[in-house]
Structures are given as C-alpha cells and as structure tokens.
Amino acid sequence: MLLTHTSQYAIQSLVYIALNGTEGPQLSREIAAKLGAPSAYLSKILQTMCKGGLLHSHRGRLGGFSLTRSPASLSLIQIVNITEGASFTTECLLGLKQCSDETACPMHPIWKPIKEHIIQMLESQTLASVADAVREGKYRLTDLPGALHPEINAERGGCPFDA
Amino acid sequence: MLLTHTSQYAIQSLVYIALNGTEGPQLSREIAAKLGAPSAYLSKILQTMCKGGLLHSHRGRLGGFSLTRSPASLSLIQIVNITEGASFTTECLLGLKQCSDETACPMHPIWKPIKEHIIQMLESQTLASVADAVREGKYRLTDLPGALHPEINAERGGCPFDA
DNA sequence: AGAGCTTCGGATAAAATTGTCTTTTTTGAT
DNA sequence: ATCAAAAAAGACAATTTTATCCGAAGCTCT
Numbered sequence: 001m002l003l004t005h006t007s008q009y010a011i012q013s014l015v016y017i018a019l020n021g022t023e024g025p026q027l028s029r030e031i032a033a034k035l036g037a038p039s040a041y042l043s044k045i046l047q048t049m050c051k052g053g054l055l056h057s058h059r060g061r062l063g064g065f066s067l068t069r070s071p072a073s074l075s076l077i078q079i080v081n082i083t084e085g086a087s088f089t090t091e092c093l094l095g096l097k098q099c100s101d102e103t104a105c106p107m108h109p110i111w112k113p114i115k116e117h118i119i120q121m122l123e124s125q126t127l128a129s130v131a132d133a134v135r136e137g138k139y140r141l142t143d144l145p146g147a148l149h150p151e152i153n154a155e156r157g158g159c160p161f162d163a
Numbered sequence: 164m165l166l167t168h169t170s171q172y173a174i175q176s177l178v179y180i181a182l183n184g185t186e187g188p189q190l191s192r193e194i195a196a197k198l199g200a201p202s203a204y205l206s207k208i209l210q211t212m213c214k215g216g217l218l219h220s221h222r223g224r225l226g227g228f229s230l231t232r233s234p235a236s237l238s239l240i241q242i243v244n245i246t247e248g249a250s251f252t253t254e255c256l257l258g259l260k261q262c263s264d265e266t267a268c269p270m271h272p273i274w275k276p277i278k279e280h281i282i283q284m285l286e287s288q289t290l291a292s293v294a295d296a297v298r299e300g301k302y303r304l305t306d307l308p309g310a311l312h313p314e315i316n317a318e319r320g321g322c323p324f325d326a
Numbered sequence: 327a328g329a330g331c332t333t334c335g336g337a338t339a340a341a342a343t344t345g346t347c348t349t350t351t352t353t354g355a356t
Numbered sequence: 357a358t359c360a361a362a363a364a365a366g367a368c369a370a371t372t373t374t375a376t377c378c379g380a381a382g383c384t385c386t
Binding site for chain 1: 164165166168171174175178247251254256257258259260261266267268269270271272273274277278280281284288293296297301302303304305306
C-alpha cells in the first residue's frame with residue numbers, strides 16, 4: 001500500500017538490530033531468518049543502509065551490522081528516504097509531475113494534510129519507540145514468532161550479561 | 164507512494180469521462196491522448212473498469228466508454244478496490260500477513276487511524292466532487308494542458324448543445 | 327601465516343507491473 | 357449487405373522490483 005517490500009524489510013531489520021544490538025553486531029543471515037526474509041536480498045538492503053549512513057558493517061568473525069547512532073535518534077523517515085527515494089515525501093496522489101500548492105491536481109487540497117500526517121508519523125517514530133513497543137510484548141515485528149528479544153543464543157554464547 | 168500507476172490512470176480516466184460524458188461515450192484513444200497516458204495500456208484498464216461494473220463499453224461507430232451510474236454515486240474507493248484489490252484497505256504498514264487489533268505489528272496503533280483517514284477520504288471523494296474541482300479551473304487532472312472541459316470537438320461535431 | 331567467518335560486489339534470474347501490437351468481434355451508418 | 361470504426365482479447369515486450377548465486381575482499385582469532 002504505502003511502502004515497498006524493501007522499505008518494510010529495512011524497517012524491520014533496523015528495529016531488530018535496535019532490539020538485539022547490545023549483543024554486538026547482528027548477522028545479516030540471522031536477521032533474515034528471524035524476520036522470515038530472503039537472506040541474500042536482505043543482505044543487499046543492509047548494504048544500502050550502510051551506504052546511507054544508518055548502519056555500520058563489520059566483516060569477519062563476530063562481524064555483522066550495528067547502528068551508527070542511538071535508536072532514539074533514528075526515525076523511520078530516514079530509512080524510507082533511502083529505500084523509497086527523496087521524492088517519497090513530495091509525490092502526487094494522482095502521479096502528476098507538477099503538483100504543489102501553486103499548480104495542483106484536484107486531490108491536492110484533501111491529500112496534502114493526510115500526506116503531512118504520514119510524514120509527521122514517520123518522523124516522530126524512531127527505532128527506539130518502535131523497539132520499545134515490541135519489547136513490551138504486545139506487538140510482533142514479523143509474522144514469525146520470536147523475532148523479539150535477544151533470546152539466549154547458545155551458539156553465540158559467552159556474553160556475561162546472559163543469565 | 165500510495166497508488167499504483169494503474170490506479171492513477173483509472174481515476175483520471177473516470178474523472179475525464181465524468182467531465183465529458185454528457186457528449187456521449189468517450190474514446191479510449193482520445194482519453195489516453197488527453198491524459199498523456201499510453202493508449203493500449205489505458206484501454207486494458209478501461210476494460211477492467213467495465214468488468215468491475217463502473218463503466219459501460221460501446222463498440223462500433225460512436226462507441227466508447229460511459230459511466231454506469233451518476234458521478235456523485237461513484238467514489239474513488241470503488242475504483243481503487245478494483246485496481247489494487249480488496250486487500251488494499253487492510254494491508255499492514257510493515258507487510259505482516261496477520262496484523263489486526265488482536266495481533267498487531269508495532270506500527271499498528273499509530274498507522275490504523277491514518278489508514279482509516281485515507282479510506283474515509285477515498286470513500287467520500289466521488290467522481291462528481293473531483294470533476295467539480297477540475298471544472299472550477301483551479302486544478303489540473305494531468306500534467307498536460309486541456310484535459311478538462313468538453314472543448315469544442317469539430318471532428319465529433321453536431322452536438323446541439325455546443326455553441 | 328593460516329583458517330574460518332562475514333560482508334561486498336557483480337552477474338544473473340524470477341516475478342510483477344507497465345506497455346505494445348495484432349487479430350477478432352461487435353456495432354452503427356451508408 | 358457492406359464498410360468503417362470501435363472495443364475485446366490474447367500474445368508479446370520492456371521495465372521495475374524482488375530475489376539468488378558466487379567469487380573476492382576484509383576481519384578475527386589461533
């Protein structure tokens with residue numbers, strides 16, 4: 001409807017990293033598994049997030065992806081701007097190239113406030129706020145179960161904070 | 164952003180027909196020209212609108228497309244339901260298959276009212292209201308000039324209402 | 327230095343959307 | 357009846373989006 005599949009994967013991934021990032025960099029492969037997303041495709045998306053400056057990548061053992069800034073300072077609009085392009089916030093409902101307050105399509109007067117509402121929502125929602133909602137346990141990040149907490153991961157083992 | 168190009172063409176076409184339909188059935192070819200849309204493609208879309216019950220088609224000479232009901236009784240949501248499918252109104256922002264009040268994605272609480280606002284807007288906007296906005300002359304239906312009024316069409320000629 | 331792991335980058339493929347072309351069918355007018 | 361005009365229908369092509377595969381490069385630990 002509003003977002004491409006790519007944007008949806010991107011948001012889910014960054015929220016996942018926000019939730020689990022305290023454990024260190026997160027593997028692309030594992031994020032994909034937890035989200036139920038195609039691994040190689042999601043890998044590309046994470047690369048794009050790196051180029052967009054939202055993620056750091058770390059190669060080799062104990063590598064993976066981590067956020068470049070605090071979840072609270074990273075809003076969804078920044079993700080969407082990368083995945084959908086900057087025109088996302090200016091597009092006309094009917095697809096006109098030229099549609100602004102000066103010269104507009106007939107839907108402009110009624111669509112503009114809704115669009116602004118959407119943008120304001122994407123600006124105000126941060127990885128922190130979304131992650132918190134998931135942490136509370138009332139909401140699911142994916143259709144699959146258990147993409148939530150840094151559940152005890154034996155293979156990765158050894159983190160002193162694990163019980 | 165929100166609508167596919169197909170939906171945008173469909174809406175523009177039906178509004179065009181609402182504006183010019185008093186002159187009789189409108190040619191697919193001519194609608195396409197006025198809207199600056201690919202003719203053969205738009206032809207398919209109009210066919211779909213026929214199957215969806217929004218348009219009548221008339222073959223042969225003096226053929227074309229006309230509305231099946233009054234512009235005031237045809238809302239944009241009915242068009243979008245055909246072009247985007249019924250799931251349009253229920254889709255999750257993050258793409259979850261299961262996302263409702265009972266079991267939801269973290270964006271659900273904030274996205275739901277916006278989505279409802281969009282739907283309400285598409286329900287309340289009719290071909291009549293959009294056509295009126297265009298008729299007033301303040302708004303353009305396309306990027307091309309002159310897709311508005313039933314401007315005097317010499318080729319078609321002979322309509323007693325023409326000056 | 328070497329082994330093992332991970333991202334990176336490019337090529338490729340599948341699927342969906344958008345767009346084109348050609349033939350057939352139907353219709354109204356002559 | 358015949359003809360011209362229009363939509364209908366189906367095959368095909370281009371483009372975009374989504375997805376896969378594989379070798380190369382970089383990193384960490386031993």
